[in-house]
Amino acid sequence: xxxxxxxxxxxxxxxxxxxxxxxxxxxxxxxxxxxxxxxxxxxxxxxxxxxxxxxxxxxxxxxxxxxxxxxxxxxxxxxxxxxxxxxxxxxxxxxxxxxxxxxxxxxxxxxxxxxxxxxxxxxxxxxxxxxxxxxxxxxxxxxxxxxxxxxxxxxxxxxxxxxxxxxxxxxxxxxxxxxxxxxxxxxxxxxxxxxxxxxxxxxxxxxxxxxxxxx
Numbered sequence: 001x002x003x004x005x006x007x008x009x010x011x012x013x014x015x016x017x018x019x020x021x022x023x024x025x026x027x028x029x030x031x032x033x034x035x036x037x038x039x040x041x042x043x044x045x046x047x048x049x050x051x052x053x054x055x056x057x058x059x060x061x062x063x064x065x066x067x068x069x070x071x072x073x074x075x076x077x078x079x080x081x082x083x084x085x086x087x088x089x090x091x092x093x094x095x096x097x098x099x100x101x102x103x104x105x106x107x108x109x110x111x112x113x114x115x116x117x118x119x120x121x122x123x124x125x126x127x128x129x130x131x132x133x134x135x136x137x138x139x140x141x142x143x144x145x146x147x148x149x150x151x152x153x154x155x156x157x158x159x160x161x162x163x164x165x166x167x168x169x170x171x172x173x174x175x176x177x178x179x180x181x182x183x184x185x186x187x188x189x190x191x192x193x194x195x196x197x198x199x200x201x202x203x204x205x206x207x208x209x210x211x212x213x214x215x
Contacts, residue, residue: 007071009036011172015187048099059108069100069119079136096140113159152203161202
């Protein structure tokens with residue numbers, strides 16, 4: 001099985017790449033600077049901020065069985081509804097919302113029936129929360145949820161499943177040292193989903209442990 005994972009230089013992406021290779025899967029991973037991927041990963045230098053450049057990535061990789069949209073940003077320092085860094089908000093949307101769609105569009109033409117697209121979302125996207133902190137990040141993840149839900153509808157006739165994953169609060173550079181989960185078990189859970197979920201589950205929003213969660 002061939003996986004393409006975005007953002008493999010650290011955090012969940014690094015754990016995903018290492019564990020996927022341990023399973024015997026072929027892994028291609030994107031990094032922002034050359035040489036940052038773990039050993040054994042086919043490295044592609046790509047910047048998720050440069051959405052327009054991502055459409056050409058499909059020609060640089062062999063057909064992909066599973067795309068995992070992992071790369072993301074927390075957003076600007078000022079991101080409340082009353083004090084918004086609008087340029088930073090736009091960049092957050094580019095990386096967290098538009099880049100996953102561009103990556104999907106890049107690989108889908110060569111993806112066969114049975115392929116899967118997993119996009120890491122967030123519990124902070126849940127519309128049941130009225131919290132306003134990190135609102136640019138929250139909005140970008142709620143938006144990618146809707147995009148991937150629509151993509152699932154469009155790709156169902158081609159036999160390609162699209163799933164959203166809530167990784168929880170993870171100890172990474174983004175999540176910080178006080179976060180609840182270590183990246184390794186979260187990555188293992190995500191790879192289990194990648195291995196077993198199929199078209200019957202397309203369009204669902206799952207916790208990393210496999211349970212369905214509300215949008």
